[in-house]
Amino acid sequence: MTAGARRLGAIIAGGQSQRFGSDKAMAMIDGRPMIDHVIAALRPQVDELVICGRAWPGLSSIADYPVQGFGPLGGLCAALDHAARGNFDAVLTTPVDVLPVPANLGDLLSGESAAVFERQYLIGHWPVRYRDALLTHIQEGGRRAFRAxxxxxxxxxxxxxxxMHNVNFVEDMPKEI
Incomplete structure (x- = not known):
């Protein structure tokens, strides 16, 4: 990103944790809820931090957009829309259930186009200009799969x-970060 560019951080956290069996965000690692590790890593890298798909103390919550229940794409679209209305240049996303989040995530992924990790593609850098393409995809009945x-x-x-640990089941939990 260019100097002076504004970046919104968005934690994608609207899943129901069905495979995990309980709320993943609250799962304890090193004596702290999983979500606290994500917040601590992402907050210093962004100008503002929001959470998509749920409420969390100390963070602004935004609902899926343009329709509820569209999964991670609905969360990303909500974050891109929020960023566009707030005059941000890009959104840096991470799900609540992938750890550890790199302390230099913004540096690793920033650029003119969107960028994601090869295996963890919910962790990404999204220029705000991607909002319209995603909104069209959702409104025209595009597939819910992020990869699609x-x-x-x-x-x-x-x-x-x-x-990185993608926590889908209790046995996927890292012992420490």
């Missing part, structure tokens, strides 16, 4: 800087 939308837009795939 990625196949329709320009996106750069970056290697993960280190192994």
């Amino acid at each position: 939308w990625l196949d329709t837009v320009e996106v750069r795939y970056a290697p993960e800087p280190f192994p």
Whole structure:
């Protein structure tokens, strides 16, 4: 991103944690809820931090857009819409259930186009100009699968800087961060 550019941070956290069996955001790692680790890593890298799909103390919450229950794409669209209305240049996203979040995530993914990690593509950098393409995809009945939308837009795939834990089941939980 260019100097002076504004970046919105968005934690995608609207899932129901069905495979996990309880609220993943509240799962404890190193004595703290999983979501607190994500917040601590993302907050210093952005100008404002929001959470998509749920409420959390100390964060502004935004609902899926333009329709509720559209999964991670609805959360990303909400974040891009919020960013566009707030004069942000880009959105830096991470799901609540992938750890650890790199302390230099913005540096790893920033650029003119969208960028995601090769295996963790909910972690991404999204210029605000992607809002219209995603909104059209959702409104025209596009597939809910995140990967299906990625196949329709320009996106750069970056290697993960280190192994990351995608927590879908209790046994996926890292012992420490």
